[in-house]
Amino acid sequence: MNIIKLNAIDSTNNFLKELSATQIIENFTTVVTENQLNGKGQRGASWVSENGKNLTFSIFIRHPxxxxxNLYIINIITSIAIIEALKEYHLNDLHIKWPNDILSENKKICGILVENTIKSNGKIQSIVGIGxxxxxxxxxxxxxxxxxxxxxxxVFDKDSLLKSIIQALxxxxxxxxxxxxxxxxxxxxxxxxxxxxVFENKQQVKFMAIIQGVSSVGKLQLQLENDTIKEFDIKEIKMLY
Incomplete structure (x- = not known):
């Protein structure tokens, strides 16, 4: 495993993007930091983490x-991999909360941010950020x-956890x-x-719906109260639970 360890960095996603733009790096190269100063989450939110306590890292994937x-499949693979790795540590009631949160016992313990880039030759590479x-x-x-x-x-051994997640991925x-x-x-x-x-839309109107699944491009498919199925993007709704 090619793991680059840093004491502090603004964003492991940004660091890995810049590194991959200037040199050819090994697939699944991972950058991990003890202190991420400007971590990013979904919807443009920041990811705040106590210095030295958590795992904040990014993994580079070059797709053949x-x-x-099928780009959304990377989100799916990452979510499944994290849950599989955490099961080895006997975490209970693990679920994926759309779009990319990992819950245990109904509490958020992990966030994922996948950023894809299409190169001039048509090849695709992904930076998978995990907190x-x-x-x-x-x-x-x-x-x-x-x-x-x-x-x-x-207390958990962060290095062992990191290696378990990379291997599962x-x-x-x-x-x-x-x-x-x-x-x-x-x-x-x-x-x-x-x-x-219960969900809430951009106008802060609450409504009841039943999750039917997620579309191939990552939209949440909901059965509404009138029995119609409608798809929603990340910024359109949030789940209240």
Whole structure:
């Protein structure tokens, strides 16, 4: 494993993007930092992490195919891989909360941000950013956040966790051509799948709907109260739970 360790950096995603733009790097090269000063999350949100307590890292993936139609499969593979790795540490009730949060016992412990780039030769590469709450114990003004240490009441070895996640990602990436298998697994892990749930739209109007799945481009498919199925993008709605 090619793992680059840094004490502090603005964003591991940005660092890896700049590195891959200036030199040829090994596939699955990983950059991890003890202190991420300007981490990014979904919807343009920041990812705040206590210095030295958690895992904040990014993984570089160069894809051999020039297939733009299945890019969301990287999100799926990453989510599945993290859950598989965490199961080895006996985390309970693990789920994927759309679009890319990992929950344990209904608490957010991990966030994922995948950034794809299409090169001039048509080849695609992805930077997979992951923030995993490991040994942090306090989350001020974040009632839905938790960590492995909080949930299991012990300190975890971050290096072992990192290697477990990278290995699980590599293993699942090899299955990327078996799209039906990966989608089925992803949907089996989807939080609130098939359960009536409250959502809120951009106008802050609350409504009840049932998650039917996620589309091939990552939109959430909801069955509304009038029984119609509608797809929503990341910025259009949020789940209230």
């Amino acid at each position: 195919e020039k297939n733009l139609n 995993l709450n490991v040994n942090q114990r306090k989350f001020e003004n974040l009632p839905q956040a938790s960590s492995l240490a909080q949930l299991k009441n012990k 590599k293993s699942n990436y090899k299955k990327r051509d078996d799209i039906n298998f990966l989608w089925k697994k992803y949907h089996s892990l989807l939080f609130k799948m098939g359960i009536p749930t």
